[in-house]
Amino acid sequence: MVKIREIHKQLINREISAVELAKEYLARLEISSSKFGTYLSITGEKAIEDAQVIDEKIASGEEIGLLAGIPMGIKDNISTKGIVTTCGSKILENYKPVFNATVVDKLYNAGGIILGKCNMDEFAMGSSSENSAYKLVRNPWDLDRVPGGSSGGSAASVAAEEVVFSLGSDTGGSVRQPAGFCGVVGMKPTYGRVSRYGLIAYASSLDQIGPMAKNVEDCAIVHDVISGYDKMDSTSANMPSTKTLDIIGKDIKGLRIGVPKEYFGGDEKVLNTLKKALAKFEELGAIVEETTLPHTEYALPAYYIIASAEASSNLARFDGVRYGVRDWDQKDVTDMMSATRDKFFGKEVKKRIMIGTYALSAGYYDAYYLKALKVRTLLKRDFDEAFKRYDVLITPIAPTLPFKIGENIKDSITMYLGDICTVTINLVGIPGIAIPCGFVDGLPVGMQILGKPFSEELLFNVAHKFEQSNDFHLRKPEVK
Amino acid sequence: MNKYEVVIGLEVHVELKTATKIFCGCKTEFGGAPNTHVCPVCLGLPGVLPVVNEKVVEFGVRTGLAINAKVPNYSKFDRKNYYYPDLTKNFQTSQFDLPICEHGYLDIEVDGIVKRIGITRAHMEEDAGKLVHSGKTISSSDSSNVDYNRVGVPLLEIVSEPDIRSSEEAKEYVEVLKKILTYIDVSDCKMEEGSIRADANVSVRLVGAKEFGTRTETKNLNSLKALQKAIEYEVERQIEVIEDGGVIEQETRTWDDEKGITLSMRSKADAHDYRYFPEPDLPPIILTDEYIAGIKATLPELPESRKKRLMEVDDLSAYDANLVIAERFLADFYDEVRKNIDDPKLIVNYLMGDYYRELAAAGLDFKNSPVSTNAFIELLKLLQDKTISGKLAKDIIPVMIKEGKNPKVIVEEKGLVQISDTSAIEAIIIEVIEANPKAVEDYKSGKGNSIGFLVGQVMKASKGKANPGIVNELLKSKLDS
Ligand SMILES: [Zn+2]
Numbered sequence: 005m006v007k008i009r010e011i012h013k014q015l016i017n018r019e020i021s022a023v024e025l026a027k028e029y030l031a032r033l034e035i036s037s038s039k040f041g042t043y044l045s046i047t048g049e050k051a052i053e054d055a056q057v058i059d060e061k062i063a064s065g066e067e068i069g070l071l072a073g074i075p076m077g078i079k080d081n082i083s084t085k086g087i088v089t090t091c092g093s094k095i096l097e098n099y100k101p102v103f104n105a106t107v108v109d110k111l112y113n114a115g116g117i118i119l120g121k122c123n124m125d126e127f128a129m130g131s132s133s134e135n136s137a138y139k140l141v142r143n144p145w146d147l148d149r150v151p152g153g154s155s156g157g158s159a160a161s162v163a164a165e166e167v168v169f170s171l172g173s174d175t176g177g178s179v180r181q182p183a184g185f186c187g188v189v190g191m192k193p194t195y196g197r198v199s200r201y202g203l204i205a206y207a208s209s210l211d212q213i214g215p216m217a218k219n220v221e222d223c224a225i226v227h228d229v230i231s232g233y234d235k236m237d238s239t240s241a242n243m244p245s246t247k248t249l250d251i252i253g254k255d256i257k258g259l260r261i262g263v264p265k266e267y268f269g270g271d272e273k274v275l276n277t278l279k280k281a282l283a284k285f286e287e288l289g290a291i292v293e294e295t296t297l298p299h300t301e302y303a304l305p306a307y308y309i310i311a312s313a314e315a316s317s318n319l320a321r322f323d324g325v326r327y328g329v330r331d332w333d334q335k336d337v338t339d340m341m342s343a344t345r346d347k348f349f350g351k352e353v354k355k356r357i358m359i360g361t362y363a364l365s366a367g368y369y370d371a372y373y374l375k376a377l378k379v380r381t382l383l384k385r386d387f388d389e390a391f392k393r394y395d396v397l398i399t400p401i402a403p404t405l406p407f408k409i410g411e412n413i414k415d416s417i418t419m420y421l422g423d424i425c426t427v428t429i430n431l432v433g434i435p436g437i438a439i440p441c442g443f444v445d446g447l448p449v450g451m452q453i454l455g456k457p458f459s460e461e462l463l464f465n466v467a468h469k470f471e472q473s474n475d476f477h478l479r480k481p482e483v484k
Numbered sequence: 485m486n487k488y489e490v491v492i493g494l495e496v497h498v499e500l501k502t503a504t505k506i507f508c509g510c511k512t513e514f515g516g517a518p519n520t521h522v523c524p525v526c527l528g529l530p531g532v533l534p535v536v537n538e539k540v541v542e543f544g545v546r547t548g549l550a551i552n553a554k555v556p557n558y559s560k561f562d563r564k565n566y567y568y569p570d571l572t573k574n575f576q577t578s579q580f581d582l583p584i585c586e587h588g589y590l591d592i593e594v595d596g597i598v599k600r601i602g603i604t605r606a607h608m609e610e611d612a613g614k615l616v617h618s619g620k621t622i623s624s625s626d627s628s629n630v631d632y633n634r635v636g637v638p639l640l641e642i643v644s645e646p647d648i649r650s651s652e653e654a655k656e657y658v659e660v661l662k663k664i665l666t667y668i669d670v671s672d673c674k675m676e677e678g679s680i681r682a683d684a685n686v687s688v689r690l691v692g693a694k695e696f697g698t699r700t701e702t703k704n705l706n707s708l709k710a711l712q713k714a715i716e717y718e719v720e721r722q723i724e725v726i727e728d729g730g731v732i733e734q735e736t737r738t739w740d741d742e743k744g745i746t747l748s749m750r751s752k753a754d755a756h757d758y759r760y761f762p763e764p765d766l767p768p769i770i771l772t773d774e775y776i777a778g779i780k781a782t783l784p785e786l787p788e789s790r791k792k793r794l795m796e797v798d799d800l801s802a803y804d805a806n807l808v809i810a811e812r813f814l815a816d817f818y819d820e821v822r823k824n825i826d827d828p829k830l831i832v833n834y835l836m837g838d839y840y841r842e843l844a845a846a847g848l849d850f851k852n853s854p855v856s857t858n859a860f861i862e863l864l865k866l867l868q869d870k871t872i873s874g875k876l877a878k879d880i881i882p883v884m885i886k887e888g889k890n891p892k893v894i895v896e897e898k899g900l901v902q903i904s905d906t907s908a909i910e911a912i913i914i915e916v917i918e919a920n921p922k923a924v925e926d927y928k929s930g931k932g933n934s935i936g937f938l939v940g941q942v943m944k945a946s947k948g949k950a951n952p953g954i955v956n957e958l959l960k961s962k963l964d965s
Pocket residue numbers: 505508509510521522523524525526527636
């Protein structure tokens with residue numbers, strides 16, 4: 005069941021108005037989000053106003069797009085004009101952007117109704133959403149477990165059906181891993197496919213905004229809207245937006261699937277679920293073969309060096325001088341900047357800024373940053389080789405099931421190791437889609453399907469074929 | 485006396501005269517109320533991204549070609565990280581290891597000796613904002629305000645090799661550089677508006693020493709005078725320290741214009757580690773050979789080459805040639821006139837003589853003068869075909885400047901046409917001879933100078949319009965016959 009199409013039909017048949025729909029969703033979101041911690045701000049008034057505009061259009065007989073009137077959540081590191089955008093950080097507690105991110109403009113133009121800003125790990129640094137400076141996010145499938153991160157709010161909100169779709173951002177797995185943990189679909193597009201303009205940067209060379217939804221087609225509809233060239237983003241690829249709906253539903257017989265063995269080192273239960281999914285692909289006519297990506301073991305340290313280095317520079321602007329909060333109780337501007345950053349950045353953020361600053365320092369640059377860039381080149385070569393033989397690669401998203409809240413937060417190494425399956429994809433810049441591929445002990449297990457640069461349409465189609473062969477996307481968490 | 489040799493390297497920061505900033509569409513215009521020429525991008529608001537102004541790259545390439553540098557096909561931007569409130573991102577987007585051009589040089593001339601000064605590199609970067617403190621310094625002020633209008637204004641930093649040996653050479657180097665940059669139209673080079681400023685790296689060593697001495701860097705010298713004085717002060721200070729048995733600290737110093745001294749700003753130990761790394765928000769700059777050749781084709785002839793041509797082809801003196809090439813506008817004016825007037829000396833004499841003098845008297849300069857090249861050419865033609873005399877030209881030029889009129893029109897209106905008609909002049913001569921028998925007598929008795937008196941009388945009778953050459957000639961033949 006494709007939620008967006010269903011609602012669209014109801015709207016144009018006037019079975020429900022956009023305002024009624026917004027109110028219904030808002031009422032549910034108010035209660036639900038307080039339980040799951042999914043939102044940092046709820047934009048009820050704007051939602052109703054925006055919905056009224058859609059209703060007027062329908063009333064006047066104007067044609068509306070598929071996303072018109074559809075309730076959505078936006079990760080709180082994506083700039084929304086006039087709506088507080090905190091990045092999950094105290095340092096931006098009062099920050100209201102004066103402009104919209106390009107993706108937000110695109111969604112507004114398509115008629116999407118924003119219900120609020122989704123909770124997240126502070127500045128997208130984290131894999132459990134426990135690093136939010138405001139409150140943690142809970143996994144709708146088990147309130148004692150994390151929803152993954154850093155787009156935990158966006159993923160959990162979709163899983164709990166507070167919104168129809170949401171936007172997350174993925175720097176090292178921040179869309180795919182929470183999508184996997186929450187049993188929803190999430191796409192990390194090719195680097196450059198979706199404009200980053202207005203996305204508050206964590207690591208510029210790795211960040212991509214991606215859509216999340218309950219099913220593949222809904223996710224694809226959103227991707228078609230937000231993708232495409234943007235002259236405001238110099239790293240944006242000069243290509244038109246995706247037209248997934250033309251492709252979805254096509255046969256995948258003869259599709260060559262590579263399964264990189266380096267990614268299959270986690271929890272037995274997770275791996276068995278993956279293996280069943282791969283068997284399903286064979287049933288669907290695909291050719292599944294084991295393959296190798298030999299430099300995989302260097303990816304994680306390279307990722308943490310590059311991401312932290314870029315972050316140390318990207319986050320330098322948060323100094324209390326121009327916007328955000330300020331520690332006023334200081335004698336001069338230098339002290340004020342230091343104190344503001346010390347007081348209002350969280351622990352994990354400060355840690356990564358320090359790692360990044362160290363990695364870029366004179367005398368260390370070659371040993372760390374430059375070496376990490378070389379690893380990046382080797383990883384790219386691995387994937388180039390693999391894609392000579394395979395159309396897509398399939399791997400787990402995380403080596404474990406969603407872990408318990410508090411379980412890993414004290415142990416950074418374990419937390420970082422959880423990103424082992426996802427970070428490489430950002431270093432290489434290729435697209436990857438996360439979809440549910442089974443359940444273990446009532447918890448969702450996700451898999452990621454990876455493709456060549458700009459193969460999002462193929463990935464959506466492959467994911468869709470798999471999705472239609474099972475009922476995982478139809479299951480709902482029992483909201484107690 | 486000259487026990488020490490002075491070694492100087494200059495970093496010249498040039499503001500490029502693009503209409504908009506380097507990474508956004510804001511105006512680069514000087515002035516404006518504080519924080520009015522800003523947008524989310526140059527304010528570095530969270531989530532913004534830079535987009536390179538192609539004009540800046542073009543100007544960088546133009547400059548590179550004009551200073552004899554290599555322009556590589558591949559260069560890139562890097563981030564220079566440091567915290568200061570005049571930056572909006574706490575990093576400056578600049579170029580580190582792969583700048584827009586490298587390995588250039590300029591020839592300068594001091595005391596008649598031509599010397600080649602190497603240029604290490606030139607790189608593009610963004611300017612910072614301006615802090616206005618309530619007190620003297622940022623740390624002694626109760627409050628400071630910051631104006632971000634300048635943030636993102638494109639700069640080119642041109643770094644010389646340590647080839648400069650005196651403050652004179654340093655001044656000459658900057659002069660030559662300024663001349664080139666204004667010729668190729670990439671900068672106004674207005675020092676008073678800060679559109680060109682220099683940092684001077686200065687050290688001294690015993691004459692004949694192989695190693696350089698420890699250098700100091702004096703920042704933000706925003707006039708040629710300050711540049712020269714700061715270097716001279718620094719040289720004297722360093723020699724004194726060494727002579728007293730001390731050692732020079734490697735440090736950054738600042739020039740106090742009021743006191744005429746340099747002051748220590750920060751020592752090497754406090755030097756910033758800028759943690760440069762490639763700007764991830766901007767793809768590398770890839771320039772094709774065709775692109776570079778295309779820009780090369782649009783470059784005007786540069787001052788040095790023009791000077792050479794004026795001396796060799798037009799046979800002008802070095803002095804005259806220097807006058808003509810001092811400004812691109814004037815040099816172009818000369819060339820335009822020269823196409824029509826085959827007398828270089830005549831052009832220079834009028835251009836730099838009467839014309840220049842009258843312009844100055846009217847409070848104008850060559851650039852904003854109402855006199856077109858065509859009008860100027862006409863004036864010289866009237867002189868050449870003897871329609872007017874030099875004396876008449878002196879009367880005509882101010883009218884051309886004041887009324888913006890064509891010289892021919894002025895000549896006609898005022899009836900200033902020179903009389904070259906021999907019969908008309910002859911008639912006047914006969915009258916003058918008849919009226920001045922005494923002078924004629926004097927002449928015939930050998931007092932040669934009395935002819936001057938007679939010429940004067942003829943000119944007077946013709947109201948200055950008679951062609952003096954013809955008058956002289958005719959009068960002589962009349963008297964001698
Ligand atoms: Zn701007």
